[in-house]
Amino acid sequence: MLQAEFVDPATVLPILPSGEDQQTGLSEKTRKKLLDLGISELFAVQTALLPFIIRQNPSTSLLCETSSLPRDVCVSAPTGSGKTLAYVLPIIEVLSSRIITRLRTLIVVPTRDLVTQVKETFETVGKGRGLKVGTATGQHSFSHEQAQLVGDISTPMKGGSSKVDILICTPGRLMDHLNGTPNFTLQHLRFLVIDEADRLLAQSFQDWLAQVLAACGARRRSADKLAASSPFNDTNPLPVCDSLSPALLQTYVDYRTDVDELKETSCQKLLFSATLTQDPGRLASLDLRNPKYFVVQSRAEGGDKSDDLDIISERFTIPATLTEYMIICDPSQKPMILLHLIYNLSVRSALVFTKSSESTSRLVRLIEFFEDVSTDRERVVICAYSSDLPPGERKRILERFKAQQIHILVCSDLISRGADISHVSHVVSYDAPIDMRKYVHRVGRTARAGRAGNAWTLVEEQEARYFKGMLREHSHLEKVKRIKISQRETEGLSPAYQIALQKLKEVYAR
Numbered sequence: 001m002l003q004a005e006f007v008d009p010a011t012v013l014p015i016l017p018s019g020e021d022q023q024t025g026l027s028e029k030t031r032k033k034l035l036d037l038g039i040s041e042l043f044a045v046q047t048a049l050l051p052f053i054i055r056q057n058p059s060t061s062l063l064c065e066t067s068s069l070p071r072d073v074c075v076s077a078p079t080g081s082g083k084t085l086a087y088v089l090p091i092i093e094v095l096s097s098r099i100i101t102r103l104r105t106l107i108v109v110p111t112r113d114l115v116t117q118v119k120e121t122f123e124t125v126g127k128g129r130g131l132k133v134g135t136a137t138g139q140h141s142f143s144h145e146q147a148q149l150v151g152d153i154s155t156p157m158k159g160g161s162s163k164v165d166i167l168i169c170t171p172g173r174l175m176d177h178l179n180g181t182p183n184f185t186l187q188h189l190r191f192l193v194i195d196e197a198d199r200l201l202a203q204s205f206q207d208w209l210a211q212v213l214a215a216c217g218a219r220r221r222s223a224d225k226l227a228a229s230s231p232f233n234d235t236n237p238l239p240v241c242d243s244l245s246p247a248l249l250q251t252y253v254d255y256r257t258d259v260d261e262l263k264e265t266s267c268q269k270l271l272f273s274a275t276l277t278q279d280p281g282r283l284a285s286l287d288l289r290n291p292k293y294f295v296v297q298s299r300a301e302g303g304d305k306s307d308d309l310d311i312i313s314e315r316f317t318i319p320a321t322l323t324e325y326m327i328i329c330d331p332s333q334k335p336m337i338l339l340h341l342i343y344n345l346s347v348r349s350a351l352v353f354t355k356s357s358e359s360t361s362r363l364v365r366l367i368e369f370f371e372d373v374s375t376d377r378e379r380v381v382i383c384a385y386s387s388d389l390p391p392g393e394r395k396r397i398l399e400r401f402k403a404q405q406i407h408i409l410v411c412s413d414l415i416s417r418g419a420d421i422s423h424v425s426h427v428v429s430y431d432a433p434i435d436m437r438k439y440v441h442r443v444g445r446t447a448r449a450g451r452a453g454n455a456w457t458l459v460e461e462q463e464a465r466y467f468k469g470m471l472r473e474h475s476h477l478e479k480v481k482r483i484k485i486s487q488r489e490t491e492g493l494s495p496a497y498q499i500a501l502q503k504l505k506e507v508y509a510r
């Protein structure tokens with residue numbers, strides 16, 4: 001059992017324009033910036049996190065807490081509840097006091113699109129604070145990225161050399177830099193953020209987590225290993241003027257200073273997800289330091305009166321503003337049901353999830369053919385968004401969708417995690433998700449930041465038992481309304497659909 005603090009999702013805290021703010025710990029500068037951006041109150045997850053991280057120990061230097069080490073934090077909060085700002089804001093506040101540029105914050109996210117999204121948030125909110133934000137995703141050449149991240153790669157420097165204060169990256173590219181970029185170091189990290197943590201922890205890619213923890217000095221090595229791996233010897237003595245972090249120095253030698261302070265890393269780990277694992281086994285791999293667990297969920301919802309999290313019956317919180325439907329049907333009826341949603345129920349600003357990029361492109365073509373036939377109304381613009389597309393093309397499509405020039409985006413689960421597109425009002429699972437985690441992240445692309453949204457799941461008859469069982473297991477079955485669509489409701493679409501279907505068959509027969 002883990003100790004957790006439950007935070008009521010309805011909690012908000014107004015942002016005061018001037019004077020000192022004891023409650024949030026936010027500086028006047030940041031508060032002004034938020035108000036300029038139209039953010040007038042903090043959401044529940046932010047009300048809990050900000051005071052905890054910013055004012056944890058106001059009497060010591062926040063940038064390097066060697067006497068009172070910060071506690072690690074795990075946060076489980078619904079999709080669209082503002083987790084990104086919950087870490088961006090305190091990081092900006094703490095790092096703003098820095099004088100020298102060093103890599104002090106590392107943010108690891110699962111996809112390139114999320115790297116871009118988090119970077120935009122930092123740039124918007126942190127504008128004018130002088131913090132340099134870099135990214136590493138593999139979108140540019142390795143040498144280009146190296147030049148953006150590290151000042152000097154020709155002269156080895158034990159303390160490293162960084163051009164950025166904050167790095168946002170995917171785990172694969174992070175490993176490339178850790179192993180292949182001279183002077184790239186994590187020894188000065190003050191924050192290690194793992195967003196969409198449950199997904200990243202499930203990725204064993206090059207054992208990325210263990211490598212990161214070792215590189216930031218979070219893992220102590222045995223005395224033998226220390227001696228063997230120490231870069232210091234008679235011909236290469238300890239640097240007098242040291243730019244090494246105390247924590248890293250400690251991993252190599254028993255180094256004494258006049259002030260007998262702790263030489264443990266003050267790197268604070270912050271983990272976030274809407275479906276964060278509460279499994280202590282999984283969390284153990286993170287070497288968490290006295291972790292504090294925040295769960296944004298009303299106690300009634302959790303059905304739990306204690307502060308202990310039940311790891312067996314994992315509960316996921318769905319945004320209160322979301323309305324959910326399931327339509328159980330024969331597989332052959334699915335295209336017609338989607339047409340019904342689009343043309344009879346006017347579903348627009350929608351993400352439609354399929355199981356593969358092949359079925360994505362089929363579906364898009366079918367609807368385009370349907371559009372070609374039925375020209376009696378304004379054209380519905382539909383587009384495929386899949387990992388097969390080059391990054392530049394994906395970016396353009398996403399921008400057109402955000403500008404509402406594309407009404408419906410058909411995609412795979414590539415976009416189901418973290419993507420924040422405020423106007424999405426419908427999520428259609430054309431192919432039902434295979435587990436609850438996937439369901440929660442998909443439907444969470446709508447009903448964000450307190451807005452209303454609808455989620456429709458098309459469930460094939462042979463999947464219905466499994467799907468309902470999955471919802472029941474998470475005490476969610478009664479929240480998903482079952483609707484039936486009669487033949488009479490769709491018959492007006494039938495002639496154009498038959499023509500479109502015939503055209504599709506011809507294309508795929510070639």
Ligand SMILES: Nc1ncnc2c1ncn2[C@@H]1O[C@H](COP(=O)(O)OP(=O)(O)OP(=O)(O)O)[C@@H](O)[C@H]1O
Pocket residue numbers: 038039040041042043046077078079080081082083084085273274417418419420422444445448449
């Ligand atoms: N205090 C606030 N006031 C108004 N809007 C906010 C506030 N905090 C965050 N938002 C907005 O809410 C939206 C959702 O936030 P965010 O993307 O951080 O959600 P999330 O919790 O990370 O969701 P997910 O689990 O899906 O990744 C964003 O557009 C963000 O700008």
